[in-house]
Amino acid sequence: MSSRNNNHWTGGNRIELLENGEQFFPRVFDAIRKARREVIVETFILFEDKVGLQLHAAMREAAQRGVKIDLMIDGFGSPELSHEFIEGLTSAGVKVRVFDPGQRFMGQRLNVFRRMHRKIVVVDGERAFVGGINYSADHLLDFGPKAKQDYAVELAGPIVGEIHQFVLRAIALGGKGAGWLRRRLKLAPPSSQARAGEADAMFVTRDNRRHTNDIEWQYRAAIRAARKRIVIANAYFFPGYLLIKELRRAARRGVDVRLILQGEPDMPIVKTAASMLYHHLMHAGVRIYEYCDRPLHGKIALMDDRWSTVGSSNLDPLSLSLNLEANVIVRDAAFNQVLWERMDRLMQHSCKQVEAADLASEWSGWRLVRSFFVFHILRWYPALLGRLPRHAPRLTLAEATDLASQRDSGRGDPAGGATQTEAA
Template sequence: MAQRWTAGNRVELLENGEQFFPRVFEAVRTAEREVIIETFILFEDKVGLALHEAMCAAARRGVKVDLMIDGFGSPNLSDAFIEGLGEAGVRVRVFDPGRRLLGQRLNLFRRMHRKLTVIDGRLAFVGGINFSADHLMDFGPKAKQDYAVELEGPIVSEIHRFVLHAIAVGNKGPGWFRRRLKAAPPVDQAAAAGEAEVQFVTRDNRRHTNDIERHYLAAIRTARRRIVIANAYFFPGYRLIKALRRAARRGVEVNLILQGEPDMPIVKVGASMLYHHLLHAGVCIHEYCRRPLHGKVALVDDRWSTVGSSNLDPLSLSLNLEANVIVRDAAFAARLGERLEHLMQHECKKIDVAELSEWSAWRLVRSFFVFHLLRWYPSWVAWLPRHAPRLHPLVDQGPHGGAARTDNA
């Protein structure tokens, strides 16, 4: 797909499951023609069951409902859960289901990590929030801090076309794609809903291998006043680290919000290995300590911002299928900036370079290897298999609405 700026959009920031889930579930319940959901994780907890109920109700009243999940991220859905969707008429597909070896999932690389929802071709949700209860505050200390956006306007037509094309390429073929697309208005005919310019940017393993990273780099290199990046899994490539250091040295206020209470300890270990490089260049690092950070958002100056599924780590930048929106709008940037400033002021610990241990022989050796790993890993990961992504149907729907599970992924 061509990636272009699309004007006339309404963009609303949604923070955490408390804001995200009610909006999505209400949109599914009121859908008139079509619901398409892509998610990396769908768990059979209270959030997953609520989505199950909403999708089944929509399908029973004649709405076309398509659900796509990742084989690694959503491996444990029960037969009853899947067959219930199929019996209601929901089409369920899994991205690259993997066979287990001694109980271990082996399909780790090149995952479908996108989180996209499109309703009737007129409303879309894009972000980093999965359909699981750990995105709600009442989950406890391990509840995740995260963000998504609700979109309305011409950009939704582009996102709609993208998700239809993903189903067609993975499973259904071009004829199905053309028939479904007839019901979707072209981008240039979609009614304006707001003032924001938006670009929908994806990462795949064919034609768009580094598009999200390129947009980050372009924004950082042209920043004049401030950069704020909140990213859960931060271990970016050499070019991005260099761009951040150069921005700080030319007087841009650069703030990173990283995990202080990570869901996986190795996340903090990896990011902390970069602290000396960044702090000595003038970059400010804030560790979010209230609970695990799962957000993937950024803000540059007063108009450019991005929200999506892409982390700044090797998996997201070089392997996974990802999707972000980039927004040019002062009002949206101000709202996102306000929420990130709240995190930095009230829920983060600012890292002081004086607190870091003095350089040692081991730290020098480690720093050397980290530097060259960051410099060369994009070339190395290109050698990993680039299989064509396939969407496998999990249920067969019979002529009378019956369904049977066809895959145990």
């Protein structure tokens, strides 16, 4: 059972929207370079490209001057890091942990499900970053047509203390224990509880034990409460039946409901899956826009004039039913307005609105058959995916271990392994 009722609003925060790598990476790297005591980074993807090397340099420099650095990467999302890359961090004192490292079979990665998909940074317990941006060059515009459109937030204020405790518990549950957690929490400065702004914020996560549907529940509750507008921009859109039903109900009661989805997807199946829902949604009055400049990777939404969210969670089976995710929900008119202006700019200049005429060419009989199957998939997939094995994901400490060699040979685990029974 989900403990979503434990989620609560925390006041007194400053929250700034960061768009794409051009805004996100310099801010994060600067915060790491200025860190005094501690940096914790969680990411799904870390590539050994120009962005990954900049993160590597910032963490290594901070560690060499005595800052405690903890880096958690996902074993599926970040499988290609070289021995030199890892050794360069660990030799400087950076603790590199791999979430559920997997071995390959016939060259293929099999550890696909229940991934650590969060993107979080906490610096000195005073500043935090949460969003959907990974550490890879494809989040920069100069990457070319496949550069991703994405978002994150920088936070200061009491909510940072909650995020800080969360990431420390994730490490402690990986084998460090309660005593280690208590010692690290003592490093949190009193200023982490000081007011930094006027925004209310809620840090909401999803895992496979105690918080199985918290993020989806928050979405559905906000949709039910909306009276004016709902705008959702989401890269991978194939939510469950209950969320689709709430969107249709909102549109039918007069709410301006808009979806910004991928028009130039990084994976073609993404657009195919989402387009299966177009008739069902548009028939109820939902407006659909396809972002066509390049692949959309964002996971953002707003409801009415105060509620907004930015995070790592897509609205698809992996994020809603399997992966470990983290979103920040904001209750603040000023932030809502900033997010609305960014989303409106996308719809005005970078999107094609899907019209009924665009769908009219489909054979009505095929549409009826497809709708029948899509309806039942949406209705039952959360329960079916929940029956997949809930393995205890391993959080393995990499101590100058050649992960690439271990990956290719398929033998054993990196030295110094510890097991994580549940990531927060």
